[in-house]
Amino acid sequence: MDKAIEERMNPTVLAAVHQRYGLQQAALQPLAASESFMYSFARGADHYVLRLSHSLRRDEQLIAAELDWLNFLAAGGVRVAGAVASPAGHLIETIPDHQGGHFLATAFVRAEGRAPYDYGWDEPLYWHYGNVLGRLHARSKQYEPPAGLRRPNWDHDSLDLVEHYLPASEAVAIAHYRALHAQRQALPQEPASFGLIHQDAHGGNFLVDAEGQITLFDFDDCLYSWFVNDIAMAIFYRLLGEPDMVGLARQFLPPFMSGYFAANDLDPTWLETIPLFLKVREIELFALMYREHGSLDQIDNDWDARFMMGRQESIYNNRPFVAYDFSQLAPDH
Numbered sequence: 001m002d003k004a005i006e007e008r009m010n011p012t013v014l015a016a017v018h019q020r021y022g023l024q025q026a027a028l029q030p031l032a033a034s035e036s037f038m039y040s041f042a043r044g045a046d047h048y049v050l051r052l053s054h055s056l057r058r059d060e061q062l063i064a065a066e067l068d069w070l071n072f073l074a075a076g077g078v079r080v081a082g083a084v085a086s087p088a089g090h091l092i093e094t095i096p097d098h099q100g101g102h103f104l105a106t107a108f109v110r111a112e113g114r115a116p117y118d119y120g121w122d123e124p125l126y127w128h129y130g131n132v133l134g135r136l137h138a139r140s141k142q143y144e145p146p147a148g149l150r151r152p153n154w155d156h157d158s159l160d161l162v163e164h165y166l167p168a169s170e171a172v173a174i175a176h177y178r179a180l181h182a183q184r185q186a187l188p189q190e191p192a193s194f195g196l197i198h199q200d201a202h203g204g205n206f207l208v209d210a211e212g213q214i215t216l217f218d219f220d221d222c223l224y225s226w227f228v229n230d231i232a233m234a235i236f237y238r239l240l241g242e243p244d245m246v247g248l249a250r251q252f253l254p255p256f257m258s259g260y261f262a263a264n265d266l267d268p269t270w271l272e273t274i275p276l277f278l279k280v281r282e283i284e285l286f287a288l289m290y291r292e293h294g295s296l297d298q299i300d301n302d303w304d305a306r307f308m309m310g311r312q313e314s315i316y317n318n319r320p321f322v323a324y325d326f327s328q329l330a331p332d333h
Helices: 011-020 060-075 123-140 161-165 168-185 227-239 245-263 268-293 302-308 311-316
Strands: 029-031 037-043 046-054 093-096 102-109 194-197 206-208 214-216 223-226
Touching: 011 046, 011 093, 011 102, 060 102, 060 123, 123 194, 123 206, 123 214, 123 227, 123 245, 161 168, 161 268, 168 268, 168 311, 194 227, 223 227, 223 268, 227 245, 227 268, 268 302, 268 311, 302 311
Parallel strands: none
Antiparallel strands: 029 037, 037 046, 046 102, 093 102, 194 223, 206 214
């Protein structure tokens, strides 16, 4: 989380949030979070999650666009944790931070179930994982945002992590990223393959219920991009850190893509672009290491340290993230 945002959180802000949502003091229970403050709370038997974003990172219009799409997905039967209104009927409550900015509070239905790592990854779960992503994309094709509400495009300046955070000394990584950017710019942007996507649908952003059904949440990063970008992000985080990524890809990808194609019609030639999007994410995450730590010599987080093992060599030599032929996943293959 941005340190400037962390420093603006105080008891006065939390007291105001409790008041806006009609909660007793200390009803909000902190949850693990990264870019925003997250809390859980209950009203009777109903359980919710409350997110506190800040105007330094997101403005109200951007969040309103996120929530409109999210609730459109929910209304269409996609299993997502939808947004719910405050007692005053607002999907977004604005809380001044008394330092010239404000926090933006939003409540969501709390997803039921367990994290996939606790539930246990298996072939049926892989199928449902692909299927919920396919359903999301199929529904997204039908979405028309209200006037004045639009999420960013994939190439919006504020999303360019590499240009923001990689130092000039990482000239090789920057050059590779710019080449990947040019390749993406050349891709067609058509309604059948391009629209609003989750952008962060990894295993930490969904829960699995007792029947193996998945509920997606955390749409904070949603944007306009290619549907295959969402697919690649799911693949990236499922394989990342595994000692045998190719072996896991062989187990994971056939049922995952089978579930996807059962829900959404996507031209299979897009599968050939997955390595491009995997490499994009690898370099972006590399740039985030600089944002979080300032220097690669100062990494004291275990997950980040594991990610960085051999990472510079992989990026400098432009090696594929995983050596796998994605074209074999086409439905008629």
